[in-house]
Amino acid sequence: MKKNLAKALYITLLSTSLVSCQEYLDNNNEGKIPPVEFYKTQEDAFKGVVSIYAQMRKWEMVGFNYMIMLEITSDNALKGSAPGDAAFINSYKNFSFTANEGQINDFWKGRYQLINLCNQVISNVPAIPMNDGLKARYIAEAKFCRATFYFDLVRAFGDVPMPTSIENAQAEALKKTSKADVYAQIVKDLEDAAAVLPASTTGSEAGRATKYAAHGYLAKVYLYLKNWDKAIENTQTVISSGKYGLEPDFYQVFRVEKENGMESLFEVQASAVAGSGDLSNCQYSQIQGIRGTGGFGWGFCIPSDNLAKAFDDAGDAIRKKATILYKGETTPDGDLVQGVDVLEGVTVPRYNGKSYCPKSKQVNGVNEGSEQNVRKLRYAEVLLIDAEAKLNKGDVSGAATSLNLVRSRVKLAANNAPTMQDIWNERRLELAMEEDRFFDLVRIGQAPTVLQGFAAGKNEVFPIPQSLIDISQGSIKQNPGY
Template sequence: MNKKYLFIALLALTSCKKFLTPDPEKNAIQSTTVFTSDGSATSAILGIYTSMMYGSLGSTCFNGSLGVYLGFASDELNDFTQRYPDWVKDQVNYTGYAPNYYLWSTAYYTIYQSNAAIEGLTASTSLSDSIKTQLLGEAYFIRAFSYFTLTNMYGAVPLTVTSDYSANASLARTDSAAVYQQVVSDLQKASVLLTASYPSSNMVRANRYVAQALLARVYLYQQHYAQAEAEADSVLSGPYQLVSSLQGVFQKNSNEVIWQLLPVSEASQNAYDFGWYTPANATSGPIYYLTPSLAGSFEAGDKRKTSWVTAYPYMGTTYYYASKYVTAPSAAAAQYNVVLRLAEQYLIRAEARAWQNNLSGAASDLNAVRSRAGLAATTATTQAGLLTAIAHERQVELFTEWGHRWFDLKRTGTINTVLGTLKPTWTSDAQLLPIPLKEISADPNLTQNPGYN
């Protein structure tokens, strides 16, 4: 799959000048040719997955880059290289082709591809019913995942569900609540269309549980706690289980993985995260390392500190870096990029139960994650105490994964208190990323977030 579909991603990314209005001749997924056979239609969807992963750090939204950049923006990571001081200071550069531009633009290109696929699949009369249903479910899921990521980074964003470039050329921003409605609608459709079985090996494409896992997160963010619990229930009743050994969690055949993305670089068979955190050799400096606040947040005896964090002495100072991914890029394929996994579902259900005053159920779910980490059961017994304990558990379980910490600080209303204490340059406006200037210049109806004009 890596090389076979790599050319699709390359073609998709060669003309990325204005992602809301791609050149119709160069970028359109032509339904008259692509969606006439099961094979070509499947290739088109596989091409979307491939384009999501293709690129180096900061050149795409979906290859794990969010773990780095939103780790800088929150309280997780420092930058020894001093390459991204704007992210560490939460004064993100929004001119030129800085990473912020690519996070926005590649997400929109993925949405464009999904819209074109949904249109082509819906109109096609020559596909087998099972393939058409599966591919439609995947396209709806990918679009939902893209919009969920965008609105949590930028707030109100242009909402388009069509590949019509003329209609998309002058879109204004849509309130996050409406974007969330679209995300929920797409995930509900995907949950119905997709089957419980994966359409390929290694959990690299969406099935029903993938859609439900993301829907559980979306409902939690919306404070729809009963719905969040119900969706997490479905996933936790599925074929997954917490891996007893922490070293096995991020392996490509892990029973905990719900969805992961396949690396597509010609030079790498494994997740790119290894190279973003691991020093090049024993004498080189650290790269992107854990902040003292994160490194010091693990309880005594927490196996995640010894299994997923590596101490690195360098020139008289001990740094700590994330080591969830330990397989070098050129090694045999062992670790793909994990996006959704079961531990998060336990923590989603724990939080949803706590808000509904099911305190024993919340503690049980929280303790499932704590027990795997070698920790005793929580001592929290009140709603407030459990919510605090769950927030802490999310911090030490999901660190450097897909911006979880950044999103958690924002949705719980604690971001100003936490980052205002740690960062002298912090302002409340920084909790939304700036809209790239190139996109604003191209769209007369697109406005900037407060604090960046």
């Protein structure tokens, strides 16, 4: 599947004209196929779906903006790299960024470009004469993917434009839809997808959406909506399926050999193809990789001292070792972490261990670490969602059962009477450096006290890109405080 998705980057699709908002909601592939020639056959439908997966790993989706906005804004990470290199990143650490900052534009644009691809499938595939079962599946996959993109957008910006078809794109692109209505559409898309998608995928289809990935995302969405009953309903659907489990060795969860494995509900597929830099385009690992001597990356987005202390305070040596690679250490894969002597923000140089791609998996001539998939939803998180929802319902025993499965994997003592803060702390340590912490702090209401420079009533969301507001001639209003 990884090679299939890599090749799909060359698939060219008709992009929908969205008047002045085209730059933000359009798919700008080269060599676009005229509308009379595409979305005519079953093969066209397949190419349309696979192109969505392929573009999930592009720069605007998992590059700078992804880790800067969602991890460096939190207490987990710092800019890193050489002092002064990409100094603009520090504006996210102290919440001094503006609506003109490029990372915000990239986050917005990348997700709307993929929503446009999803909408093309959803709008055009129904009319294609083809196998009915495949038709339903392709539409379901597009709805699943669209839901994940809108989930990113609604958490990052609140009220956002919400095109749901190529027919309504022009009108919907120029106005905001309420946060509540966006969440309602996300739920509908995921429920529609769960009803159709296969229970599992294997072989060349590994990595494509399944019904349990949809239920896992539904559980997470309901966590944000504080609908504990629905969150539990969906976590239990995943748990009771018997299709998932915790990888015994936490370090191995993030290695290439375990991609799409027993713990993975969904991950972005990446691939290193020798001799093809265009196909080996994922830079998620490269951006965070070991910088300098013996290195294979740029050294950005490094774990903070605050995160290291949180691991130490919890006695969590196993997850700390897998999450933080310190200079001078040798990894279980045999790589000496040499790196550089100075990384901005810390006195002891270190790197993100979860994005680490061993030298044995590196391919010369392409982006460093481009073989490394990006984990999006893991079974461990499903268990922690289950624990949090059950504790909110007063089921302490049930919460402890799910929580302790996660703790026992990393040799931590059972906690049979967890508090909500215990579960939130566990989420931090389990999911550290996986681009979830900022949204979590906002969700649980702790961002104003934990994050320096965070302004309550403003920084819960990011600003709408100013260029979009200008293009819309003011029909799209800026978020409060910006």
